[in-house]
Amino acid sequence: MTIGQQLKKTRLLFGLTQEEMSAGIVSESFYSRVERDKNAITINKLIAMLNANNISLNDFFKTFDNEGMPELKRQRQIYSAFNDRDLDQLHQIEKTLSSKNDVLYFKTKLIIATLEHRSIKMPDSIRKQLKTNLIDLDLKEQDFWDLAISVPLYQFSEFTPLMSYIIAHFSKLDLDNPQVVISLMNLLIGYLDRAYREKHLAEAKKTLNFANKIPNDFEIMFHKLIIKYYSALIDKNLEMSKGITDLLQICGYQRYIDMLPQANRGSK
Amino acid sequence: MIGAHLKEVRKSLHFSQEQMTEGILDRSLYSRVENDCSEINVNDLVKLLHYHRILVADFLRGFGTTSTDIEILQNRITTAYLNEDVVTLQDLYINTKFADVRMKKVVRILINRLNGVNNLDERDREFSYSFLNEDNWNSENLWLVLHMLDLYELSDLKILVETIFHKVIRKKTNERSMQLAAQIALKYLEICCKRQTKNSEIKNAIAFLQKLPKTTNFAIHRIAAEYYNRLVNHDQEGADKIANLLVRN
Incomplete structure (x- = not known):
């Protein structure tokens, strides 16, 4: 994608003429040459034009970031495969990563090990990089993917303060952003899973209460159902836990069920 | 502004101007850009940032007047619509700068319907029915139609x-x-x-x-x-x- 192509695409999308798009910042004829990639435009003028037309810079540059930094796309694929508990996909991604891409490679390994209930050896430097300190936790800026996949790297008691911090600062979270909400749900499920398996019931209940406060938006209704499953396990509500697994199985989510703790066998 | 921000980023990477531009950009041009004596063209900026593994979208945060991405705005409207939340819709209608005027039109139609105004005026009817001849089902058009199905x-x-x-x-x-x-x-x-x-x-x-x-x-x-x-x-x-x-x- 070139700047000219993206300008044209954006302009047509918003139903603007070349004159409207150029917004008096550059001449219409110059703008027209930029759109055909005959002239280059400076960042200052481009920003002024996009601002004049209420077009988000983020929307405009997303394509270029995706093309220019392919590892980001990889990273999104990894998170998405994690969200789907799709081990096959993760194994495939693992094969395509050279260990030069250190962090991404180990992220993938870590997720696979977690889903297969194995522990993993990794260099201390990487481990340090993957573990978030409470101090680094910036609730405004980020999603929770890294935190969600790194739950197994912590001692349970080490992770509790991070969770408490997030719960206490609920109002600061950007819940309008789907990536934030979906990654947060994955974090809650990961933490809940450990709390349940390691019998920290008070922490589990705290997490359940928190999950209930998150609005029931469409994109996380599935995650809410999984959280409800843990709640049924804790309450020993066999009818409900079975109801949920039966429904998920009929709808094609056997793979996901296989990774959940089973009701009849108790924890572990 | 852009120049000062570039300088800030360079300093945070602990790079000299040479290290920052090596093989990508003429150093003396870059130096003028940092001092806001020259403007950098978009392609050069994108190349420079990506070379240093910096997202353009991240770099430009704070330079845009429109902070909300279209998808996030769409989701907010959809959620408010599904929850029949007129207050939020009205707030969005008044306080959002819509780049795509069709989105604004849809929000107004939704508000009217939730307020019990069931008859569409001629223009709105024409607008909704124009999609019957639509050929291009990109996400923008799909989103618009989703809110007008009834x-x-x-x-x-x-x-x-x-x-x-x-x-x-x-x-x-x-x-x-x-x-x-x-x-x-x-x-x-x-x-x-x-x-x-x-x-x-x-x-x-x-x-x-x-x-x-x-x-x-x-x-x-x-x-x-x-x-x-x-x-x-x-x-x-x-x-x-x-x-x-x-x-x-």
């Missing part, structure tokens, strides 16, 4: 929705378009049940939903398909079971 006559709606199903399945569309098409299918099912249409229409929509990928993103759509499937097969008890699992604790 404006159509049933016979028109059927053609519209089935065209969309067909297009989306045949063409490998992106995830976002797929999501919107799935939401259109759900809304369509709801309308069909409300207006008590023939079962064949309902079955078509169910069949479409069952073809969606078995990923977490589409889980709720597939579950809803199962719900309607039970309804069509007169298994009210089974359908209620699903509904009960999905209500809030």
Whole structure:
């Protein structure tokens, strides 16, 4: 994608003429040459034009970031495969990563090990990089993917303060952003899973209460159902836990069920 | 402004101007850019930032007057619409700078409908019906139509929705378009049940939903398909079971 192509695409999308798009910042004829990639435009003028037309810079540059930094796309694929508990996909991604891409490679390994209930050896430097300190936790800026996949790297008691911090600062979270909400749900499920398996019931209940406060938006209704499953396990509500697994199985989510703790066998 | 920001980023990387520009950009030009004596062209800036593994979108945060991405704005409107939340819609209508005026139009139509104004004026009717001849089912158009489904006559709606199903399945569309098409299918099912249409229409929509990928993103759509499937097969008890699992604790 070139700047000219993206300008044209954006302009047509918003139903603007070349004159409207150029917004008096550059001449219409110059703008027209930029759109055909005959002239280059400076960042200052481009920003002024996009601002004049209420077009988000983020929307405009997303394509270029995706093309220019392919590892980001990889990273999104990894998170998405994690969200789907799709081990096959993760194994495939693992094969395509050279260990030069250190962090991404180990992220993938870590997720696979977690889903297969194995522990993993990794260099201390990487481990340090993957573990978030409470101090680094910036609730405004980020999603929770890294935190969600790194739950197994912590001692349970080490992770509790991070969770408490997030719960206490609920109002600061950007819940309008789907990536934030979906990654947060994955974090809650990961933490809940450990709390349940390691019998920290008070922490589990705290997490359940928190999950209930998150609005029931469409994109996380599935995650809410999984959280409800843990709640049924804790309450020993066999009818409900079975109801949920039966429904998920009929709808094609056997793979996901296989990774959940089973009701009849108790924890572990 | 851009110059000062570049300098800030360079300092945070502990680079000299040479290290910052090596092999990408003329250093003396770069130096003028940092001092805001010259402007850098967009291609050079993108190249420079990506070379240092910096996202352009991140770098430019704070330079835009429109902070909300279109997708996030769309989601907020959709959620407010599904929750029949007029207050939020009105707030968005007044306080948002819409780049796409069609979105603004849809929000106004939604507000009117939630306020009980059921008759469309001529312009709105024309606008909604223009989609019957639409050929380009990109995510923007899918989103607009999703919010206007209950404006159509049933016979028109059927053609519209089935065209969309067909297009989306045949063409490998992106995830976002797929999501919107799935939401259109759900809304369509709801309308069909409300207006008590023939079962064949309902079955078509169910069949479409069952073809969606078995990923977490589409889980709720597939579950809803199962719900309607039970309804069509007169298994009210089974359908209620699903509904009960999905209500809030």
